[in-house]
Amino acid sequence: MSLPREFRSDNAAPAHPAVIDAIAAANSGSAGAYGNDAWTARATDWFKAEFGDRAEAFLVWNGTGANVTALRAMIRPWQSVITSEHAHINVDECGAPELLAGVKLVDLPSSDGKLVPERVDAAARRGVGFEHHVQPGVISVSESTEYGTVYTAAELAALAEVAHTHGMRLHVDGARLANAAAALGVPLRALSADVGVDMVSFGLTKNGAVAAEAVVVLAPELAAPLKYIRKQGTQLASKMRYLAAQVVAMAEGDLWLANARQANAMARRLAAGIESVPGVRITQRVDANAVFAMLPDGMTERLQRDFHFYTWDDATGEVRLMTSWATDEADVDELVVTIKLAPP
Amino acid sequence: MSLPREFRSDNAAPAHPAVIDAIAAANSGSAGAYGNDAWTARATDWFKAEFGDRAEAFLVWNGTGANVTALRAMIRPWQSVITSEHAHINVDECGAPELLAGVKLVDLPSSDGKLVPERVDAAARRGVGFEHHVQPGVISVSESTEYGTVYTAAELAALAEVAHTHGMRLHVDGARLANAAAALGVPLRALSADVGVDMVSFGLTKNGAVAAEAVVVLAPELAAPLKYIRKQGTQLASKMRYLAAQVVAMAEGDLWLANARQANAMARRLAAGIESVPGVRITQRVDANAVFAMLPDGMTERLQRDFHFYTWDDATGEVRLMTSWATDEADVDELVVTIKLAPP
Amino acid sequence: MSLPREFRSDNAAPAHPAVIDAIAAANSGSAGAYGNDAWTARATDWFKAEFGDRAEAFLVWNGTGANVTALRAMIRPWQSVITSEHAHINVDECGAPELLAGVKLVDLPSSDGKLVPERVDAAARRGVGFEHHVQPGVISVSESTEYGTVYTAAELAALAEVAHTHGMRLHVDGARLANAAAALGVPLRALSADVGVDMVSFGLTKNGAVAAEAVVVLAPELAAPLKYIRKQGTQLASKMRYLAAQVVAMAEGDLWLANARQANAMARRLAAGIESVPGVRITQRVDANAVFAMLPDGMTERLQRDFHFYTWDDATGEVRLMTSWATDEADVDELVVTIKLAPP
C-alpha cells in the first residue's frame, strides 16, 4: 500500500475488481442502446428483489443526477423540499435542484445530519395553502447522512408518516444506503419500501462501482414519467449495459453488502483506536463509514503528509476521516498509531 | 458473428477492447475525485494537442449533457439557438436544452441535415433588438450530421463568420466529429478551432468508448464558469479517472481515427454494394457512417429478421443503416448480398 | 382626432372611459390584498356567468403572463406545446414559455395562423412513448389568430377532440377572444367551455382595459395549483381590486362585446373600402380586427406619414392594419380615401 493512505472520500477509492470484470464481460457483441439489453433487465430484477416487486429502478450516472431526477418526479416547482442544512442536495450540488426542478429547499438546522420529525412537521405546516409561500412537497433525508450517522427504520417510518400526513413524499438520498443497511443489519427494503419511503437515490459508485446509481421508485404511481425526466435531465446512458453490468456485479453474492460492511468496520476500528487518545474528540456517532473528530492542535497538518483527509469545518478544525470498501486494517492501524504516537 | 447483424446505431456497438483495458488499468489504488487525478490530466493534454493550446476540455457523461452544458456556457435564456430541424438537440433530447438552458431553439428546414449560411443569416437578423423576440445567440451544427453528411472546413468557416458577424457563437455537436474528420482526412482542429468554432461537444462513446464525452471550449473567455455549469447540470463524474482513461485509450495511437475510418469505410462499402440494386435508392450523401435509403416494397420487413436497423421515416419508409467501429466486412457483405438476392 | 391616425395595434388604443371610471370608483377605503376584495368576487362571478359554473378565473397582468401560467398548469417540462408558427407564444414572448415552463414548442406551418386538426394529429403521434422525444402535452391556438382569422366553434371542437384523444389539453390564447366571439356572433363559452377547451388566456387589455387578463380554467381538475403558479410566475397583483374593477367595467352592459364589435366593424369597413383599389391585395380573411394587405410599391412609406401601422413581413412588404375599440369611421375613411387617391 502506497502512501499517502486514503481517508478523503469513498469517491477516491477504486472500483472493486469484480465490477471491472463485469464491464469487460458485458463488452461482447452489440446490444440495444438505452437499456434495451439483457444486463439492464438483470439489474432491474435485482432492484425488485431487494426493494420489492413494486420497485421500478432507473439507472443514472451519478448521485446529483439521481437526486434531481427523483425530486422532479415527486414535486412541482412551487413546492418545497424540506431537508437538513447539511444535505448533499443543499450543499454539494451547486444549485442543481433549484435549476432543474425549479424548487426551493427549506433547510433545517441539524447537529448530526438527521432530521427530527417534530421540526419537519412544524416546517411542513408553515404557510400551507398560502399562495405566497412554497408548499410542502418532499422530505429528503440522506441515509446514511453526510455526518456518517444512520436513521433507524423506525426513525424513517416516523418521517414517512409526517410526509404522508401532509401529502408530501419521502425521498432517501441513498448514496450510502448500503452502509446504513450494513450498519443496522437490515435489508435495503427495511430502510425504504417497508417504512413508506417513496423514492430512493441508490448509490453504488461510492461503494465499489465505477459509476452507477439508480432512482428506485417505490410509489408506483410516480413511475410513468421517470423515463422522460431521466432523459430530459441528461441522465440517460446510451450504452446502458455498462451501468447495468456494474449493478449485476455488486448484486452478485451481495458484494454491495460485503463492501459496505468493510467500510463500516474500518471506520469503527479507526474510532475505537483513537477515541481515547488525549486531545482527540470524536464529534459524531460512528454509525457508518465516516469518523468526524477534533484533533490536537497542529496534528492535522502533520498527519496530512502521510494521510489524505479533509478538514471538514475550517472554523473549528473538525476533520472527516472517511473509509471505503478498499480501506484495509493496515491503513487504519497506520493512522491510529501515528495519531497515538504524535508528540503532544 | 451472431445474427442479427447490427446496423441500428453506433450506440449498439460494444466498446473497443483497448478502452476496457484502460478502465481496468486505471483501477489501481486511490485517486483524487472529480478530475484531480493523473488520467484526467493526460486526457486534458490530449485535447490541447488535438484542438490547440487554448482548448479547455471538460469531461462529461453523455452527448445530451455535453450539448446542454455547452449551450448554457454560451448564451442566456432570452437568446436563441439556430439549428437544423433534424438536430439532435432539437429532436432527440426530450427538451433538455429548453429545460436546462431555458432557451428557444429556432429550427431551420434542411434536406440533408446541414445548415446553409444564407438561411442562418436571415434567421439571425430577424427581430434583433426587438424585445419581444428571442435574440440570436448560438448557431449549432452537428458534424457529421444526423443524416451522415459532413460539413467541409470551409462550410463551417462560413457559418462561423455568420455567427460572429451577429455576435453569436458557433457550437459543433461533435458526437461524430471523429467520423467527419476521418471522412475529410483532416485533423479535428481543422473542423473546429481553425475555422472559428467556439465550443464542441466531442463524442467518444459512439466511436468506441463505454461512456465518455467532452465539452471542448475553444473560446477561452467562455471557460471560467464551465466547471460550475457542468456540476450544476449533473454532468460531473466523481470517479473521473474512468472517463479520462477512456479518452487516453482512444487517443493512444489515434485509435479514435482508426475507429472512425472503419465505420466510414463500412458505410461506403455498403452504399457501393447496394446503390445499383434495382429498387434501392440512397437518399443522402454517404459522407460518414450512415446510409439512408429507400428499399423496395416489403424488403425492410424481410431484412429485419436477420439485420437490426431502423426505419427512419415512417411516412416514406426510408431506412437508416448505421455502421460503427465494430462493423466488419462480413456484416456489410452479408447485408449487401441479402439485398441483392432479395426476390423482386 | 389628431394625426397620425392609429392602425398599429389594439395595444396603442387608450382604455375605455368606463374602465377608468371603474378604477376610480374602486379607489375608496382599504381592501384585502391579493384578491380578497369585493371587486375580485364580482369579476370571478362574471367569468362563471360567461364561461360556465365550472370556470375558475385567475386575474393576471398581461397576455404573456396568462399564457405561461396556463401552460405551466397544463403540462410538465418534458411535454410539448403544439402551436402555429405564428403563435404569440412562439414568436412574441421572448422565450417565456421555454424559460418558465421549461417546455418545447412544436410549431407547425400555417398560412392563416390557424392549426389544422390533421396536421396537429400527425405531430401529436410522433414519438409517443419514445423517451428521446418530448411528449404531446398541449395544443395551443390563438382565437382570433395573429392574422385576424377566426376558428369556428366546430373547428375548435375538432382540435379539442384531437387533443383529448392523445391525452393532451387544448389551450386558447384568447388575447382577442372577444373579437372572435363578436365576429361569430356567439357567446364566449361557445368558443371555449362548450367545445372542450381546457384553459383560456382571456384578454381585456387590447379590448379596452388598462391592463387586465385572466387565466380561465375550464377543466376543474387543473385549478388547484393555479394560485401558486400565478404567484411563483410573478403574476399576482397585490392591489387586485384595480384589475378586478376593469373586468367589472368591461362586463357591465357587455362593454367587452360592444368594443369588440366596433373594432371588427372598423376592420371590415377598411377592407371593404380598399379591396378593389388597384394594386391593393388583401392577404388574409378579415374575420376580426386586422387587415393584412399588400400595397402598391411605395405606398407604405407615403401612408406612414399620416397613419401609424406596421410592415408585417419585411420580405414581401405585407402590412398589418389593426383596428381597436377606439377606431372610428373617420379614422378608417381617411385611410381608405388616402389609399384610393394615392398616385399610381
Place this chain on the structure above:
Amino acid sequence: MSLPREFRSDNAAPAHPAVIDAIAAANSGSAGAYGNDAWTARATDWFKAEFGDRAEAFLVWNGTGANVTALRAMIRPWQSVITSEHAHINVDECGAPELLAGVKLVDLPSSDGKLVPERVDAAARRGVGFEHHVQPGVISVSESTEYGTVYTAAELAALAEVAHTHGMRLHVDGARLANAAAALGVPLRALSADVGVDMVSFGLTKNGAVAAEAVVVLAPELAAPLKYIRKQGTQLASKMRYLAAQVVAMAEGDLWLANARQANAMARRLAAGIESVPGVRITQRVDANAVFAMLPDGMTERLQRDFHFYTWDDATGEVRLMTSWATDEADVDELVVTIKLAPP
C-alpha cells in the same frame, strides 16, 4: 372612516387620488405600446433625477417581478443570493427566484431583518472556486426591511463593499425604499447609487400607486439585457403609459416622500402611544411604517373585531401593525385608546 380600521398591510390601502387622476389624464388618444410613449419618457427622466444620470429604470408590474428581473440580470444560475431569512424573496415569493433565475438563496439568520457585513462576508467566502458549491453572486437586502427596520447609508455602503470585494452585486429590494429615505431624511440616491448599490427594485404600489414598480439599474454595464429579461419574465406592460403615469404622479411635488412620511409618522405615533401600556412590548425598532409588538394575552383576538391586522408569528403571538400613506391620526388614536382601555 369605516371600521374595521386598517393595519394589515400597505397593500390594503387605496391608491392616492393623484395617481388615479394621472391614469385618467393619460387616457387620451393612442400611444406607442411597450413604453414608446411620452409618459414613460417622463417617468424615466424622474428616475435619473432621483437616482443619478447613470440610472436606467425599467417599469414592471409588481415587487416579485422586479426582484426576479433584477436577480436574473445580475447573476447566473450557479451563483447564490445571500439574503436574510426574513427577506421577501426568500419567504413570500413562492419560489419565484428559484424557478425563474434558477438560483439558490442562502438565507442568513437575522433578528431584525437586517444583514450584518461580517456574516455576509463569511457566507460569501464559503466554497469560493469549489465547483460543488454555488458561488457568491448577489447580496440582497430589503430597505426598509420586512421588520420595519432601516439600514443607514453607512450600513449599506459596508454591505456594498463586502459585495464588491467578492465580485458580487448588491441588490436592494426597495418595495419600501421611500419609507427608508423618509425615515432617514435622505434622498433616494443616498441609499442606492451613492453607496454602491448595483440594482434596486423600487416600489410605488405600497406607497400609494395602483400598481407600478421599477427595476432601477445603477451599474450601467448590466442594463443592456434588461429589456429582454423583463419581457421574457412576463413583466412588460403593453399599455405602459398607465404605469408611467403613476410614476409621474408620485414624482409630482414629491408625493412619494409625503406619502412615506405620513406612513412612518403614523407608525411612530402608534408606537409612542402603546409602548408604555402594561403588557405591551414593542419587539422591533420602529424606523419605518410597521410596529411589531407582543400584546397581553387575549388582546389580539379582541382587537381584531375592530381593527384589521395580522399575527406575525403564530408561535409567539407577535403581531404586525402596519401603517400606510392612507392611515390617519384617527385610525392610530382609536387603536391606541382601545389598547390602553383594554381590560387586563
